[in-house]
Amino acid sequence: MELKEALDTLKDTGVRITPQRHAILEYLINSMSHPTADDIYKALEGKFPNMSVATVYNNLRVFREVGLVKELTYGDASSRFDFVTTHHYHVICESCGKIVDFHYPGLDEVEHLASHVTGFKISHHRMEIYGTCPECASKEAH
Amino acid sequence: MELKEALDTLKDTGVRITPQRHAILEYLINSMSHPTADDIYKALEGKFPNMSVATVYNNLRVFREVGLVKELTYGDASSRFDFVTTHHYHVICESCGKIVDFHYPGLDEVEHLASHVTGFKISHHRMEIYGTCPECASKEAH
DNA sequence: TACACTATTTATAAAGATTATAAAGTAAGA
DNA sequence: TCTTACTTTATAATCTTTATAAATAGTGTA
Numbered sequence: 001m002e003l004k005e006a007l008d009t010l011k012d013t014g015v016r017i018t019p020q021r022h023a024i025l026e027y028l029i030n031s032m033s034h035p036t037a038d039d040i041y042k043a044l045e046g047k048f049p050n051m052s053v054a055t056v057y058n059n060l061r062v063f064r065e066v067g068l069v070k071e072l073t074y075g076d077a078s079s080r081f082d083f084v085t086t087h088h089y090h091v092i093c094e095s096c097g098k099i100v101d102f103h104y105p106g107l108d109e110v111e112h113l114a115s116h117v118t119g120f121k122i123s124h125h126r127m128e129i130y131g132t133c134p135e136c137a138s139k140e141a142h
Numbered sequence: 143m144e145l146k147e148a149l150d151t152l153k154d155t156g157v158r159i160t161p162q163r164h165a166i167l168e169y170l171i172n173s174m175s176h177p178t179a180d181d182i183y184k185a186l187e188g189k190f191p192n193m194s195v196a197t198v199y200n201n202l203r204v205f206r207e208v209g210l211v212k213e214l215t216y217g218d219a220s221s222r223f224d225f226v227t228t229h230h231y232h233v234i235c236e237s238c239g240k241i242v243d244f245h246y247p248g249l250d251e252v253e254h255l256a257s258h259v260t261g262f263k264i265s266h267h268r269m270e271i272y273g274t275c276p277e278c279a280s281k282e283a284h
Numbered sequence: 285t286a287c288a289c290t291a292t293t294t295a296t297a298a299a300g301a302t303t304a305t306a307a308a309g310t311a312a313g314a
Numbered sequence: 315t316c317t318t319a320c321t322t323t324a325t326a327a328t329c330t331t332t333a334t335a336a337a338t339a340g341t342g343t344a
Contacts, residue, residue, distance in 0.1 A: 016311055016320060037301080052323045057302065059321095073215040077331085078301060089252075091260045100260045107269075110249075114271045118233045118242045122273035129256045131264035158291060158340055179331080194294045199331065201292095219302085220330060 002029050002083070006068055013066050021059050023047055025068070025083075034072055034080035091129045095136035102129060144171050144225070148210055155208050163201050165189055167210070167225075176214055176222035214250055233271045237278035244271065 006025050010017055023044050028035070035043070041056045060081050063069035072080040091102045111122045132140070148167050152159055165186050170177070177185070183198045202223050205211035214222040231244045253264045274282070 018311070018321065020322075050323070052325090053301095054303075054324085055322055089256075091256050091262050091264075093262065094265065100262070102256050102260060107249075107252075110269075111271060114231075114233050114244050115273070118244060119276040120233050120235065120242070120271075120273040121279050122233075122271055123236065124273075125269060125271040127252075127267060127269040129253060129262075129264055129267040131257070131262035131266075134261040137263050160292065160340070162293075180329095192294070194296090195330095196295085196332075197293055 006083075009066060009068060015062055015066060020044075020048060020051055020055055021062075024056065024059050025063070028063075028069060028081060028083040031083075034082045036078040036080055038078065040081070089127050089129060091131065093133035093136055094130050095132050095140075098133050098135075100133070148225075151208060151210060157204060157208060162186075162190060162193055162197050163204075166198065166201050167205070170205075170211060170223060170225045173225075176224050178220045178222055180220065182223070231269050231271065233273065235275035235278055236272050237274050237282075240275050240277075242275070 003026055006029070007017055007022070010021070015021075024040055027040055027043055033039075037053070037056045037060060040060075041051070041053050044051060044056075060069060060071070064071055064081075068084060070082045070084055072082060089102045091100045092098070093100075107125065107127070111125055114120060114125075115122045145168055148171070149159055149164070152163070157163075166182055169182055169185055175181075179195070179198045179202060182202075183193070183195050186193060186198075202211060202213070206213055206223075210226055212224050212226050214224055233242045233244045234240070235242075249267065249269070253267055256262065256267075257264045
């Protein structure tokens with residue numbers, strides 16, 4: 001169960017587990033969308049009537065620093081937050097061909113805009129990122 | 143000369159050429175960095191002591207709508223703006239193979255994060271978006 | 285060149301997101 | 315249970331961006 005693992009990660013990193021943190025993580029994991037801080041705040045209003053917006057922001061920052069959560073800036077007003085899952089792309093070394101997994105939440109926004117601009121019914125996309133891996137980069141330096 | 147072409151683009155699109163617009167475009171073209179709106183505002187303070195910040199924002203939006211400029215969200219506080227060169231993606235119809243250009247800004251963030259996470263020195267990325275074009279979609283409907 | 289029409293600029297205020305601060309509260313180990 | 319340091323809360327401040335309305339200035343036309 002993802003929530004349990006996430007809480008373990010917090011424990012291992014020495015981050016206290018508060019009811020608010022528990023709830024925010026739970027919401028992020030169960031959320032299919034990419035909620036904004038305000039979405040989360042509003043969603044948990046019922047359970048925590050006294051919770052401050054600052055608490056949401058503070059904890060999202062903590063989660064991000066620990067690596068549990070990714071912050072997405074799609075260009076609209078507010079950042080979106082996503083629990084880090086398994087969807088990933090590939091980063092490919094142009095020198096030795098090594099492929100490294102790169103976890104990044106789906107580029108739903110790109111598909112959305114593509115659909116809007118071209119009128120296509122989008123089914124999926126592919127993306128690869130190219131560059132030089134650290135090993136090859138250090139070889140080149142010699 | 144890029145500035146001349148940019149001004150022509152404005153003319154063709156029916157956008158008036160004002161001294162402020164001229165100066166903002168010039169600054170964007172000559173700038174090697176990705177300036178924020180405030181950077182531009184400050185840079186042109188000397189030439190236009192009375193220029194409003196709103197003018198900078200308004201015109202950056204106009205330029206973006208016309209396709210001369212792209213807006214980058216790197217995740218920090220404010221957007222950065224970049225004079226558009228030629229970069230674009232392709233949307234491909236899985237039924238008839240038609241390829242449509244799709245202009246999209248902002249995947250610099252993906253490269254940036256990939257570099258940060260994998261240690262690669264990123265050179266570029268490729269992305270294709272797949273779907274069904276409007277024509278094929280309407281054929282299928284029959 | 286002068287005129288008129290409308291887009292644009294300016295100045296200001298407002299909105300919205302995020303962060304800072306300080307006091308009150310609480311998780312977690314001894 | 316007790317203690318201590320970390321968290322939460324409440325509030326205000328900051329920062330970026332947009333909205334508004336009056337003043338200004340481009341651009342086509344006569």
